[in-house]
Amino acid sequence: MNKKKAIVIGAGVNGLVLSNYLQKSNYDVKIIEKSKSIGGACSSDSISINNKDISFAKGATVLGMMPDFIFKDTGLSKKLKIYSPEFQKVVYFENEGSEVNIYKDPYKLQKELYNKVGERGSVIEFRDDENKVVQFIKDGYKTGEPPSIDSAIKVLGKDLVDMWITGTARDLLNHYFTSDKTKLYMGMTVIESSPESIDSKGSAFIIPLMDSGSVFDGYWGYVKNGIWQVTEELGNINKSIGVEINISSEIDEIDSENKKVFLESGKSFDYDVLVFATDPLTPTKYFKNKKLKKTLEEKKYTGTSGKVTAFFKNKVKWINHSDDDDSLSSFKFIFSVDNLNDFEIKSQNAYNKLNYYEPGYIQVYCEGAGQRKLGNKEPFDKLIFFTKNISYDKKGYEIPEIHEKIKDTVFKYILNPEDCVKSVFLTPKDMNQEFHFPEGNIDHMMLTDGQNFNQRTFSEINNSFYNFGDLLDVFYCGAGSYPCGSVAGTAGYMCFKNITRHK
Ligand SMILES: Cc1cc2nc3c(=O)[nH]c(=O)nc-3n(C[C@H](O)[C@H](O)[C@H](O)COP(=O)(O)OP(=O)(O)OC[C@H]3O[C@@H](n4cnc5c(N)ncnc54)[C@H](O)[C@@H]3O)c2cc1C
Incomplete structure (x- = not known):
């Protein structure tokens, strides 16, 4: 043929x-x-620090x-060796100095959120319903059937579709949770790539969408x-x-x-x-x-995500954390806002270019520790700060004060910030120019x-x-x-x- x-x-x-x-x-x-x-x-980039070369992820970092x-x-x-940390993720709320563990087990997580942030809603019910929607999304990937509201209703029923697919993220989060801090953690992916309003129709769908990968069963990790x-x-x-x-x-x-x-x-x-x-x-x-x-x-097309890659001459040590690489490689999250209203305001301010940087949250990927777990010995430890909310105005080198501010926010949580020998900062404007992304949206x-x-x-x-x-x-x-x-x-x-x- x-x-x-x-x-x-x-x-x-x-x-x-x-x-x-x-x-x-x-x-x-x-x-x-x-x-x-x-x-x-x-794709990759590389840098030479004190005559030692190291490669790093130019754009995407975690799988x-x-x-x-x-x-x-x-x-x-x-061909590839991959690894996702077993150790729980950790969330820091900057203004209160509090720290919450995000356990994989929903019962353990429910207890942690009850004790630490006064959550009186139901993590279990949320996870159960989310799993149904995630399974529906995954099944659609495999069959290659285009997404359709009718088939979603057939599988999930109208109530779940209204809430999880066509509804707003704010309504979804308010339905399951009472604590603003739980809502912030569970809802953060709504604005991960762009300044989507939590009040816009269909914004709820981004939450299960971001958990619909299966290479690590909904989790994320390193290559x-x-x-x-x-x-x-x-x-x-x-x-x-x-x-x-x-x-x-x-x-x-x-x-x-x-x-x-x-x-x-x-x-x-x-x-x-x-x-x-x-x-x-x-x-x-x-x-x-x-x-x-x-x-x-x-x-x-607008994007509001920034990325800092920081290189350290010694192994990064986190305050109050054990020193083994599984724990060190777990993802950390730093929130600079305490409630959904501020989360929304900061995100929309960056969208509307009111400020170059409107601190929302930073996702920290501990790439160096992940690489050590995978048996890759590198001359420097690496942390990546995936940062919200950066407006589409300036390139990274034009706003060094913001580059420093992002690092300082994370450095409060580590014991050896002085070991940071170099860092690289990408803004949505850089992403537009480096990767041809219209208005820098990932x-x-x-x-x-x-x-x-x-x-x-x-x-x-x-x-x-x-x-x-x-x-x-x-x-x-x-x-x-x-x-x-x-x-x-x-x-x-x-x-x-x-x-x-x-x-
Ligand atoms: C800073 C940053 C961090 C990210 N972090 C993560 C992460 O941690 N995990 C994750 O999963 N995703 C992440 N992403 C998102 C992810 O990288 C992208 O969504 C994904 O790589 C897009 O893949 P794609 O093939 O659709 O498009 P692209 O990777 O954009 O590829 C499009 C290709 O088309 C080429 N092209 C464009 N125009 C033409 C033309 N006229 N002729 C020929 N070729 C052309 C481009 O050069 C490019 O090679 C991140 C992205 C960025 C920028």
């Missing part, structure tokens, strides 16, 4: 996962990547959203050497099965009638199927669908009303979720499509199912 020709634009995790499945399914795949290396936002079946099917599970191994290894695997990867390749023109892509280098490729695994605005440059271009330009596009769940699509073709506009042979599966961004490849896989279902 003659193979069909697929061209995939963009060699980020989604383009690489899609290519892997297509190549194994009677397609001859060529990838066109404009950067000089693959990986997109899942968690990837479905287990993608990890296995692509061959990644045989030996660094998360960029995911895309590097996928690139190697893809080459070994015959995928052609063209880096440093700029598209000059696309002739959609004759199904040809012309590169600036003079090369051209024919296609049966063309897929954009880029940000959603990129494909609009090549097609004349004015209506779609306008629709896309009107969507919301999901490419906000997970907001009209852009979430069944509405996270650009298709104008009925029952074909991943098409781009009304173009029958053109698809879109970057982080701006369902489910969202992340080092997961889920959109790439679901797009593969869409393409092969209709061909």
Whole structure:
């Protein structure tokens, strides 16, 4: 049987996962990547400190959203060593000086929250219902069925759908919890990638969405050497099965009638199927669908996440913490707000650019300790501070005082801050320039009303979720499509199912 020709634009995790499945399914795949290396936002950088070189994650840092079946099917599970800490996460409330342990066991967590923050609601009920929704989401990933409210109602019932899928995050949190601090912890992922209002319709859905990975069963962890191994290894695997990867390749023109892509280098490729695994605005440059271009330009793209990578000459030690690497590698969270109202105000202030930095929370990934657990010896310990809320105004080097403020917030909790020898700061503006993310959103596009769940699509073709506009042979599966961004490849896989279902 003659193979069909697929061209995939963009060699980020989604383009690489899609290519892997297509190549194994009677397609001859060529990838066109404009950067000089693959990986997109899942790639590495390196730095020399006191003549010692160390690599670090330029964009994404921790693994968690990837479905287990993608990890296995692509061959990644045989190539990568991964690890998720067993030790409980720790939450610090900056203003009160309090510390709460987030145990995996819901009964133990219920007790901890009861004692530490006066929680009188039900963690157990919350987790039970969340698990039902998460299972529904995961089942949809595997079958590749596009998200639909009708099928959600059939499986979950109208009450759960109203609360967890189409409802607001504030209503969801108020339904299960009484303590603002519990609500803050359970609801923090709503604004993880973008300044989504907790009062907007559908914002509740982001909470189970962020727990729907299965490589660590809903938890997050580390990849030996660094998360960029995911895309590097996928690139190697893809080459070994015959995928052609063209880096440093700029598209000059696309002739959609004759199904040809012309590169600036003079090369051209024919296609049966063309897929954009880029940000959603990129494909609009090549097609004349004015209506779609306008629709896309009107969507919301803003991101408000910052990232500091800090390097330490000695092992980081946390105050009141044991010294073993499982405990040291567990995730830590520092909240600078105490209640949902302030959480919302700070997030919206950053969105509206009222200040460069509106302290909300910092997620601390203890990458160095994770690497030690994985047997990777590095010359420096590393901590990553994933920080909310940074407005889309300035590059990191333009606001050194904010870079310092973020570090100082975390340094209060460690015993040896003087060992920090270097740090690097990325703002949404940097992410726009480094990774071509429109307005710096790590999901490419906000997970907001009209852009979430069944509405996270650009298709104008009925029952074909991943098409781009009304173009029958053109698809879109970057982080701006369902489910969202992340080092997961889920959109790439679901797009593969869409393409092969209709061909
Ligand atoms: C600072 C930061 C921290 C993050 N932290 C995490 C984390 O810890 N865990 C996690 O899971 N996720 C994290 N993310 C999100 C995650 O990295 C992204 O959502 C994910 O990598 C997006 O993958 P993608 O394949 O959809 O797109 P991308 O990685 O953006 O890839 C798109 C590719 O398309 C290429 N391209 C664009 N235009 C063209 C063109 N015209 N021609 C050819 N090629 C083109 C780009 O060069 C790029 O290689 C983070 C992101 C950032 C920036």
